[in-house]
Amino acid sequence: MMDDFSPPPEGNEQAHDTAAHDAAHDTARSAARSAARxxxxxxxxxxxxxxxxxxxxLGGAMSWVSERNLVSAISNAGGFGVLACGAMEPDRLAEEIAATQAMTSRPFGVNLITMHPRLDDLVRVCLAAKVTHVVLAGGIPPGPAIRAIKDGGARAIAFAPALVLAKRLVRMGVDALVIEGAEAGGHIGPVSLTVLAQEVLPFIRSVPVFVAGGLGRGEAILSYLEQGAAGAQLGTRFAASAESIAHDRFKAAFVRANARDAVASIQLDERFPVIPVRGLTNEGTRAFLRHQGETVRRFLDGEFTREQAQLEIEHFWAGSLRRAVIDGDVENGSVMAGQSVGMISAVQPVAAIIAELVEQAVDALVRRDNPAEEM
Structure with a gap:
C-alpha cells in the first residue's frame, strides 16, 4: 500500500504531460486560426x-439559375446573391425581387443587361423595391442609368474588361467594378483573370474591385485579396449547388467534367463573328461548328445575304440554355460553365460551399505563418 508521500506512477506523469502538451497545441492552433480569420x-x-x-x-448572375432560390441561399449563407434579370420584363422582375425578399432579409443585388430595351424601367423597378445594388452587364452602361441608380439610393456595379474602361467607368460614377477573366463560364472576354488582375488592381483604388473567372478555391480568392481585390464573384460552383434549380442532369454534368471540358465557342469564319461563350463541349457545340460551315457554304452559293447568314448563326443557340438548365438536355443544350468546373466533385449546399471557401483561405494563412504545422 502506498503512503501519502509516494511519487505518482511514471505512466500517469507521462500521460499528464502528453495531455498538457495536446491542450497547449490545441490552444495555439485555435489562436492561429482566429488570427488568420x-x-x-x-x-x-x-x-x-x-x-x-x-x-x-458574390454569386455570379446566371440566366435561369440565379433566381430567388439560389440568390436567397447565397445571401442567407453570408455571401451576396445577385438576381439575373436577363430578358425579363419589368413586371416579371418585380415579382422575382419580391419573392427573393420573402426568402431572405439579407442584401442582394440585381443584374441588368445594358442592351435591354426597357433598361430604364428595370432600374425603376429595382429602386422601387429598395434593391441596394444594381449590376450593369453586357456592355458599357449608359450614364443616365448609372445616375438614376445612384440618385435612387442604390449602388451601381459594372464590369471592366480592361484598365482603360475601368478608369472610364469610375469617372462615370460607378461605385464598384467586377473584372472577369476568360476562365469564366458564359459570355467571356479575351483576357485571363491572372493578367487582368495585374492590369487593373494596382491602379484602381478609389472603388472596390471584385475578381471573377475560374475561381473555385479559397486559396485563389485569398491571393487576389492580397493583390488588392475587395472580394470575389463565383458562378460555376453555385450553379451546381443543392439550392440551384438547375436540372439534376445539368449538375451531374458539372460533377463529371474537368477544366478541359469547358471550352470557348469557336468562330469558323472571320466574316461571321461569334460572341465567345464558355461551356461544356457536347453534341450541341459540335453541331454549332457544322451549322457554321453549312451557313458559310450557303452564303458563298448565294442562298443567303451576309446579314441573313449572320442571323442564321446567331439564332442557332436560341433557347438552348433553358434546354440544358431546366429541361436537362445536356447533350444538345448550352451547358455554360467556367473552367473551375473541374473543382466540383459533388453537389453541395450553398452554405457548405461558402464555408469551404472561407476555411481554405484561413488554412492557407495558417500554413504561411506556421509552415511546420499540419492542418
Whole structure:
C-alpha cells in the first residue's frame, strides 16, 4: 500500500504531460486560426462593407439559375446573391425581387443587361423595391442609368474588361467594378483573370474591385485579396449547388467534367463573328461548328445575304440554355460553365460551399505563418 508521500506512477506523469502538451497545441492552433480569420476579414473588409454581407463572395448572375432560390441561399449563407434579370420584363422582375425578399432579409443585388430595351424601367423597378445594388452587364452602361441608380439610393456595379474602361467607368460614377477573366463560364472576354488582375488592381483604388473567372478555391480568392481585390464573384460552383434549380442532369454534368471540358465557342469564319461563350463541349457545340460551315457554304452559293447568314448563326443557340438548365438536355443544350468546373466533385449546399471557401483561405494563412504545422 502506498503512503501519502509516494511519487505518482511514471505512466500517469507521462500521460499528464502528453495531455498538457495536446491542450497547449490545441490552444495555439485555435489562436492561429482566429488570427488568420481576423486577417481574412481585414483583407476583404472593403468588399463586405460595400456589399453589407459577412463574406465578400458574390454569386455570379446566371440566366435561369440565379433566381430567388439560389440568390436567397447565397445571401442567407453570408455571401451576396445577385438576381439575373436577363430578358425579363419589368413586371416579371418585380415579382422575382419580391419573392427573393420573402426568402431572405439579407442584401442582394440585381443584374441588368445594358442592351435591354426597357433598361430604364428595370432600374425603376429595382429602386422601387429598395434593391441596394444594381449590376450593369453586357456592355458599357449608359450614364443616365448609372445616375438614376445612384440618385435612387442604390449602388451601381459594372464590369471592366480592361484598365482603360475601368478608369472610364469610375469617372462615370460607378461605385464598384467586377473584372472577369476568360476562365469564366458564359459570355467571356479575351483576357485571363491572372493578367487582368495585374492590369487593373494596382491602379484602381478609389472603388472596390471584385475578381471573377475560374475561381473555385479559397486559396485563389485569398491571393487576389492580397493583390488588392475587395472580394470575389463565383458562378460555376453555385450553379451546381443543392439550392440551384438547375436540372439534376445539368449538375451531374458539372460533377463529371474537368477544366478541359469547358471550352470557348469557336468562330469558323472571320466574316461571321461569334460572341465567345464558355461551356461544356457536347453534341450541341459540335453541331454549332457544322451549322457554321453549312451557313458559310450557303452564303458563298448565294442562298443567303451576309446579314441573313449572320442571323442564321446567331439564332442557332436560341433557347438552348433553358434546354440544358431546366429541361436537362445536356447533350444538345448550352451547358455554360467556367473552367473551375473541374473543382466540383459533388453537389453541395450553398452554405457548405461558402464555408469551404472561407476555411481554405484561413488554412492557407495558417500554413504561411506556421509552415511546420499540419492542418
Amino acid at each position: 481576423a486577417r481574412l476579414d481585414r483583407l476583404w473588409s472593403a468588399g463586405t462593407g460595400f456589399l453589407g454581407s459577412r463574406y465578400a463572395i
